[in-house]
Amino acid sequence: MMFLVLWLCATVTSYSQQALWGGAQILSPEIHEDNTVTFRIRAPKAVKVEVTGDFIAPQLIDTPFGKFEGPGVAELKEGEGGVWEYTTPEPLTSELYSYTFLVDGQRMHDPSNVALVRDVASVTNYFIISGDRGDLYKVQDVKHGSVTRRWYNSPTLKEQRRITIYTPPGYESSNKSYPVFYLLHGSGGDEEAWVSLGRAAQILDNLIAQGKAVPMIVVMPNGHTQNAAAPGESSREYIPMMGGGPRQAVASMEESFGDIIKFVESNYRVKKGKGYRAVAGLSMGGMHSASISAQYTNTFDYVGIFSAPPIPALLSTDNNPDASQMADEFVNKLKVQQKNGFKLYWIACGKTDFLYQGVLESMNRMDKIGFKYIYRESEGGHIWRNWRIYLSEFAPMLFK
C-alpha cells in the first residue's frame, strides 16, 4: 500500500514535470534486434528534417585548414502526427555513435534521448550498439571503479585546479598500492572529456574485469592552464582556447605537470617509480604526453601518443625554420629519453587524420636516431571513435 502511495506521488510529479517541459513520448533512437536503428522526432511544422551522425557515410567539409571529413546527413520522412522517421539501411556495427537532428536546417538535439555529451562547445546525443566494441563502452555487470571530481593545488599555476580521478574496483576496501596512468585530453576538451566521450571509466572497468588490464588509477587533469576547470565548474570566467581573454596562463601544462604527480603520489596509494607511471593523450594531449615524458626525465615507462605528432614541432609539414630548429631540439631530448630507457612508446593515428603527415614525419625523424616505438595505424581521422579504440588497446599493455 505504501508502495502504491509513493507510486501515485511519483506519477503526479513526473506528469507535472513532463507537462512543464514537454517531455518525450517518442522512442528514439530505437535500436532494433538486427542493429538497424530508427530515429524519430515530432516536428509537424517542419518542411525538411535530417539526422547527422557519425554512422552515416561522411562528407567532406571545406575549411581554411583543408578538407575535413564531417558526419554524413540523411533525410527523415514525415509520418502520422508530424512524427518524422529514419531507419538506417544497414545494421550498425558495435560502436558508440553521436548524432543530432537538423530541422529545416536548424541543429537540435533529440528530445527523446537524454544521453547527451559535450564536445568542445557543442552538445550531441549518443547511443551505443552492443555486441563487440560497444560492449567495452557500456556499463556492464562487473565491479565498478569510482570516479571522483576533486581539486588539487598547483603552486606553479598558483591556484586550485579541478581534476577527475578513476580508482579501480577494490581501491577503497584494500591497502594495496596501484600504478598510475595519466590520461590527457585534446585542445577541445577538459577534465570531463575522457570520462564522457572517452568512456574511460567503462573501458577500464571492463578491461580490468576481463583480466586484460591490471587495476590502475587513471588521472585526468585539465590540460588548458589558462582555465582551472571545465566550463561552469570554476569561479573564474571560462576562457575558450581560441578566444584569448583576461588571463594568460602563468605556466604551461608541461611546466606545471609536476604539481599533478606530486598531488597524486601524496594523496593516493600508488606504486612509485618509472615502471608504475604511464602518460598518454589525444591530439594536444598527445603532444603534452610526448613533451612531458621527454621533459620529466626517467619518470614514465609507458607513453601513448594518440593522433598527434610525437615531435610536436612537426605539427605542420610546411618548412617553418623555427619549427625545424625546435624539432631538432626535441630530437635531442628523445635521444636522452631513449638512453634512459622505457618499456613502451606507442603512437597511433588514423589514415585520414589531418595530423597524419606530421606523425609520419615524426616517426621518420625518430627512425633516424633509432628511437624505439610501436606504431598503430587505424582507419578514420581525428575523432573520438579512434581515441576510445586507442585507449582500449593501450591500457592492456601497461604495467606488465
Added chain:
Amino acid sequence: MMFLVLWLCATVTSYSQQALWGGAQILSPEIHEDNTVTFRIRAPKAVKVEVTGDFIAPQLIDTPFGKFEGPGVAELKEGEGGVWEYTTPEPLTSELYSYTFLVDGQRMHDPSNVALVRDVASVTNYFIISGDRGDLYKVQDVKHGSVTRRWYNSPTLKEQRRITIYTPPGYESSNKSYPVFYLLHGSGGDEEAWVSLGRAAQILDNLIAQGKAVPMIVVMPNGHTQNAAAPGESSREYIPMMGGGPRQAVASMEESFGDIIKFVESNYRVKKGKGYRAVAGLSMGGMHSASISAQYTNTFDYVGIFSAPPIPALLSTDNNPDASQMADEFVNKLKVQQKNGFKLYWIACGKTDFLYQGVLESMNRMDKIGFKYIYRESEGGHIWRNWRIYLSEFAPMLFK
C-alpha cells in the same frame, strides 16, 4: 614558440569540431550588468521563436491531477541574419534559472549554451544570476569538496548500486571524522539529481566556507529500488518510474536503507551515533526521510521533509480508508520517534505546491500528538528553486 604551435593545433581541432557539429557563434544567454538577460538563437527559416523558462511569469497547465504552474513563455523578435532575440523587461533576481527555446512550437536547447541539466526525462539549459542566492549556487573561489560516483553493495536488494558522495574540503588530507547527511531525491530523480539541479556541492562548499555549515559528508543514493543507477549508468535496462518493466524491486528504499548506512559508516571516517546523522529529501525523498527516520529507531537527530507530506499516507486529501488507517499507523511510529527524541524535524513547503494540503493535514495530525517540528513555508510550488533554498537553509542547522 611551443605555445604557438599548440595553439595552432588547438585552433585546427576546435575549428574542425565546430564545423562538424555546427558549434555556437552566438552569445546566449547574455547576462547584462543590470541583470537583464538577452537570449539569442539563429533560426532564419522560423516563423515564430519563443523562450520558455522559470524567470517568465508562470502559466497554469491543465493536467488530470489539476492545474499546475508551468514556466511562462515570451516571444523573440527576428533581427539581422535570422538571429532572434529576447531581452527580459526587468532585471532578474539572483537565482539559477532554467529555459528552453520553442522554434515554431518545437522545443529545442540553446545551441550557444553548453550548460544543460537533466530533470526526469527532459533536458533544459540553465544560467545563474549572481548577487545573492545565486552566489550560493555558483562555484566560488573557496576550498572545494570532492564529489565521487561510486558503487555500494546492497545485500537487501541483492545488487551493486550507484551512489554519489560529497566529502567536504580537507576530508582527504585529515584524519578527522565527520557527520553524515543523507540527502534524497524525488520521484523524477536519481543519484545525480542533488549534484546537478540541486547544486548540492556548490551550496555545501559555500556554506562551509562562510562558516554557516559544519563540514559534513553528504550521501546521495538512488531512491528508486527498481533501478541500480541513473539512466545509462547501469548494466540493467533503465525502468522509468511510471513504466513498470521487467524487474520489480525486491525491497523498498526504506527496507534497504540500512545497507547504505552500513556502507557509509564502514567506508568513510564518520562520527557515529544519532547526533551525527541527518536525513532529508524532496517530494518522494521527503516521504522517504519521514518513513526512514521513523522506521530506523533512534538513528537520526535531524530530519528534513521538503515539499512532501510528513505523513506519507496523507499524500492525497481524499477520504481513502486505507490511507486513513496507514496514517494512524504512521502516527503511532511518530509517537515513538517523539519519545526517543531528536534535535530537529524540519518541514518545508511552497504555498502553491500540489502537495500543500497533505503537508498541512500532516502537521495537523502531528499537532494532535504534540510532535515538535519546525515549519518553513515558502512561495512557489513543487520546483527545484525551492529545494535549493530549503537545502541552503537546512544544512546550516545540522550537527550544532
